[in-house]
Structures are given as structure tokens and as C-alpha cells.
Amino acid sequence: MDNQIYKEILKKRDSKRQKKIDEAIIKKNKIYQDYPELENIDKQINMVALNIARNIVSSDEITRQIEKENMKLKLDKLENEKNKILKKINITRQDLEPDFDCKICNDTGIITEGKITSFCNCFKQDILNYTYKQSNILKLDEENFKTFDSGYYSNKPNKEKYGIEKSPLENIEIIKKISLDFCKNIKSENSKNLLFTGNTGLGKTFLSNCIAREVIQKGFNVVYQTSPILMDQILEYKFSYDKTDEQKEKYNKIFNVDLLIIDDLGTETMNNNKFTELFNIINTRLLNNKKMVISTNLTLNDLYNRYDERILSRLIGNFTICKFIGDDIRLKKKKIK
């Protein structure tokens, strides 16, 4: 991998990290304003901690030990008091810390265990995003389970319109639960893959992003690609002469990355080579128990007409089919604005 890419990624991380730290300081100061007793106790704690550090260079060994013990006791007492205050004002210690995306490496991208330093999974994911130009996945800050809003789905059932008894709201709550379970069982051999069907604007890509973020935070890697681009990339690779190691690695990832998300299946232009490749990907991944989320605007009937039996039987047999219903959220959002 090109050194320049590492540098670029690290630079972006640094500024994002700094932003989170700055935000935490602002938030903390605001909390201090509302609760001066908390600021007061933090000041005392800092003072004692500083004294403990300074004490190392003062006086003879015995007095130093005694003083150190005393100060440790004092520190414990203060921390206890702080806990009580936090409990009373309903603030956790986490609320006072920066809200880093990756709790494993605090967004540094690097983990140190003993003498061994290695790249954190989130850093590997950054490289994947870069390699696959996963611009969509960069929206993970906006589209995740925390920002997921069921309010866009109507609670009024309409069997004539939607074809099922449930209301869009009931329906999406079930799909959300299925998706959360899917994330939980990402490595399980018994859990199925997900097939999202339904018209445009019903939140299929949004929910795929929620899943991507959740899975990445669990320490796994994700490749997201729309079907047309994925197919083009694969054919380009297949028909190129000199394949670099990087290109090979990129191709192999499609088959062995922990989670592959194929968005907008059915919007690719048809040709037999592509169908063979698509079958190959789905089949290989199923055999190796590597999970997939596939989204499509097509109905099951359309899928039947478009793809052959081999692909269809695998989709039907190994995927939980989630049918999105409701009204175009994009239009709803526009109206609100």
C-alpha cells in the first residue's frame, strides 16, 4: 500500500480526533458551569495527583512513602466524593470524556499491547474505504442506529397500498430488530444473510449503513459497493493483464471480507459474464460463511425474471428477506425542510 495513503488517512484521523477532544472540553466546561461542585472536586483531584507526581523527588525514602500513602487515600476519598456528585447530577464519567468512534484505540488507529504495536481494525477499515472509494460508508457518522428515526414510518396499516397487514412502523421495527441480531451474529454459522427489497427512498441504504457501522465497531471489516460499480470493477480486474498485488488483494477482499454489502442490485446492466461473477461471489461467500447484505428496488418477481435459478435459489434459501414498505422518506424530508 502506498505510503501517501497512510499519511493521508492518519492526517484526517488526527483532525477528527482533535475535534472530538475540543468538543469534549467545551461540553465539560458547560457541565462545570451548571455544577461548580464538580469543577471544584476535579480541581482538588488534579492537585493531589500532581502532588503525588512531585513527591517522588522530595525528602527521604520513609517520609516519601508515608506521604504517598496519605495522598493516595486522599485521592480515593475525592474520587468517591466525585462519584457521589456524578450520580446525583446524573452524569457518567464517559459523558466527560471525548466520544471517540473507536473505543478500542480511541481513534488513534494504533493499539499497543505490551511491546507489540499494531494497526487497529478501524484503521484497516479506513484503508478499505479508501481502496473501494466507499464514499457512502463515510456517511456512517450520520446514518447509524443512534440516528435511526422510526418517525418517518407511518403507524397506519394499509393492506391495499403496502400488500401486508402491518403498518410501515411495525414493519420497520421488526426489520431493525432483525438487523441488530444480524450484527450480533455476524460470525455465527446458523444466522442468515439479509436481502432488503422495496421501493426507493424507504431506508434500505440507511439501514445498510447502520449495519456497517455496528459491524465495524465490533472489530470486523466491511466492503460496501453498489452492484453496477462492483460488477464493473470485477470485470475490469478479470480482463486486465498484469494484475498488481494490490489489485489482487482488492479482488480477494470481495470474497473474504467479514461483511459485503451490495447495494442497488438490479441496476447493473445485464450480461452473462456479470451474472457468472455475481453467482460466484454469492456462492463462495455462502460456502465460507461470510455474511452479506444485499439491497434491491426489485420485487421478488422482478428478481426471478432477471436472474437465473442458481442465483435466485441461493437468495431465497440463505437470506432473510426484509420487505421495506412506506412512503418515500426523501420526499418527507424535503417537505419538512
Ligand SMILES: Nc1ncnc2c1ncn2[C@@H]1O[C@H](COP(=O)(O)OP(=O)(O)O)[C@@H](O)[C@H]1O
Ligand atoms: N431510519 C431513518 N432515519 C432517518 N433518516 C432515514 C431513515 N431511513 C432513511 N432515511 C433517509 O431517507 C432518505 C432515503 O433513504 P435511503 O436509505 O437512501 O433509501 P433507499 O436506499 O431505500 O432508496 C435518505 O436521505 C436517508 O438518509
Ligand SMILES: [Mg+2]
Ligand atoms: Mg439505496
Ligand SMILES: [Zn+2]
Ligand atoms: Zn480503532
